[in-house]
Amino acid sequence: MKIAVAGGKGGTGKTLVATNIFYVLMEEGQQVELIDCDAEEPNDTLFFKGEIMHHNDVLLKVPEIDTSLCVFCGKCKEYCNYNAILMIGFSNYIKVIEELCHGCGACTAACSYGAIREIDRLIGEVNQYRISQHALLTEARMRVGVYSPVNTVKAALKLNPEPYMQIIDAPPGTSCPFIHSVVHADYVILVTEPTPFGLSDLKQTVETLKGMNKRYGVIINRVDVPNNEMTDYLKKENIPLLAEIPFDRRIAEVYAKGGLCAQQILAYKHQFKNIVHFINQEICK
Amino acid sequence: MKVAITSTGNTLESTLDQRFGRCSFFVIYDTDNQSVAYIPNPNKEISEGAGPASVQILAENGVHKIVSGDFGLKVKPLLDSLKIQMIVVKDVQKKVSEIIQSLSH
Numbered sequence: 355m356k357i358a359v360a361g362g363k364g365g366t367g368k369t370l371v372a373t374n375i376f377y378v379l380m381e382e383g384q385q386v387e388l389i390d391c392d393a394e395e396p397n398d399t400l401f402f403k404g405e406i407m408h409h410n411d412v413l414l415k416v417p418e419i420d421t422s423l424c425v426f427c428g429k430c431k432e433y434c435n436y437n438a439i440l441m442i443g444f445s446n447y448i449k450v451i452e453e454l455c456h457g458c459g460a461c462t463a464a465c466s467y468g469a470i471r472e473i474d475r476l477i478g479e480v481n482q483y484r485i486s487q488h489a490l491l492t493e494a495r496m497r498v499g500v501y502s503p504v505n506t507v508k509a510a511l512k513l514n515p516e517p518y519m520q521i522i523d524a525p526p527g528t529s530c531p532f533i534h535s536v537v538h539a540d541y542v543i544l545v546t547e548p549t550p551f552g553l554s555d556l557k558q559t560v561e562t563l564k565g566m567n568k569r570y571g572v573i574i575n576r577v578d579v580p581n582n583e584m585t586d587y588l589k590k591e592n593i594p595l596l597a598e599i600p601f602d603r604r605i606a607e608v609y610a611k612g613g614l615c616a617q618q619i620l621a622y623k624h625q626f627k628n629i630v631h632f633i634n635q636e637i638c639k
Numbered sequence: 640m641k642v643a644i645t646s647t648g649n650t651l652e653s654t655l656d657q658r659f660g661r662c663s664f665f666v667i668y669d670t671d672n673q674s675v676a677y678i679p680n681p682n683k684e685i686s687e688g689a690g691p692a693s694v695q696i697l698a699e700n701g702v703h704k705i706v707s708g709d710f711g712l713k714v715k716p717l718l719d720s721l722k723i724q725m726i727v728v729k730d731v732q733k734k735v736s737e738i739i740q741s742l743s744h
């Protein structure tokens with residue numbers, strides 16, 4: 355079973371939910387893996403200690419142009435769909451902009467002068483830690499200045515070949531990295547906040563998931579006063595409300611210290627267990 | 640010498656466009672003969688790489704100086720390596736004609 359936890363544009367409490375769900379599953383003795391796919395700013399490792407089991411470098415083949423062989427014909431530039439090659443013919447200037455290069459290899463195939471060779475560029479890393487006998491934490495961490503975390507995220511998602519249950523902490527937004535993180539999920543938990551901004555962000559994520567034919571439910575975090583607009587929307591769209599996490603200072607305090615509220619506050623342990631239970635039933639439906 | 644100004648429109652009364660890679664028009668002003676040309680920016684809507692693609696256009700047009708609001712981190716080293724000078728103007732009200740005036744002094 356794979357559960358992805360998504361939080362729209364970010365800052366809604368996605369990490370809080372992912373880490374606590376992972377914790378209650380781990381405590382039940384399940385074989386479970388938490389995968390932090392928020393590769394631009396992974397932070398799940400702040401909440402768990404473990405011994406490192408694997409370290410992978412994520413590499414991308416990028417072109418290197420030998421200007422002594424290049425005749426500045428411009429063919430490589432023409433073949434590049436990503437504007438990653440800059441060439442000014444009359445000043446004999448050519449340059450690969452590595453941040454934009456997707457490593458597709460088209461330029462190398464296009465060059466008839468043997469001026470391009472491919473070199474490995476380090477674009478990210480994946481680290482896996484053993485948290486308990488049956489629980490693993492896998493972290494995707496991309497390098498700064500890389501065009502996209504997608505390859506690093508993909509590497510993290512497939513690191514563990516064993517049939518573990520997976521909790522996927524998805525990257526923010528609704529673009530490629532997000533899609534790759536949720537595409538194999540059996541269920542997606544959407545974490546949102548009871549604000550107008552939260553609602554419009556939620557709608558956008560829901561639209562994306564509809565297109566992907568996913569099952570999903572919503573957790574509203576930091577609920578102070580009930581927000582009818584949001585609950586009305588969920589009713590109208592027939593989206594299950596998995597939980598409302600109250601605006602509780604204790605949660606923020608535990609979280610800030612790198613703690614888990616499901617471990618330290620009994621009420622939340624029950625709440626997270628119920629969420630898992632509900633999702634289990636939904637998936638088996 | 641050719642100077643490019645990122646502009647919101649294709650007239651001299653248009654204001655400076657703050658976005659370098661995604662500006663609406665490039666105004667190319669030639670200080671030698673005071674001629675003005677307007678190039679619509681084809682990279683306005685592309686999802687990534689608008690900055691470098693715009694550098695490409697201007698460099699091919701023989702521009703040596705660019706006036707814009709914000710160049711972005713990817714663009715600066717490229718312009719440096721091409722020896723194209725960047726002039727940052729933060730005033731959104733500035734008209735192209737006013738910038739051209741100040742260039743001629």
Ligand code: SF4
Pocket residue numbers: 415416417430433434435436437438439450454455456457458459460461462
């Ligand atoms: S590998 Fe692909 S993306 Fe990279 S520079 Fe070559 S053609 Fe462009």
Ligand code: SF4
Pocket residue numbers: 419423424425426427428429430431441448464465466467468469470
């Ligand atoms: S295709 Fe080859 S020879 Fe032509 S510009 Fe590119 S690197 Fe140079």
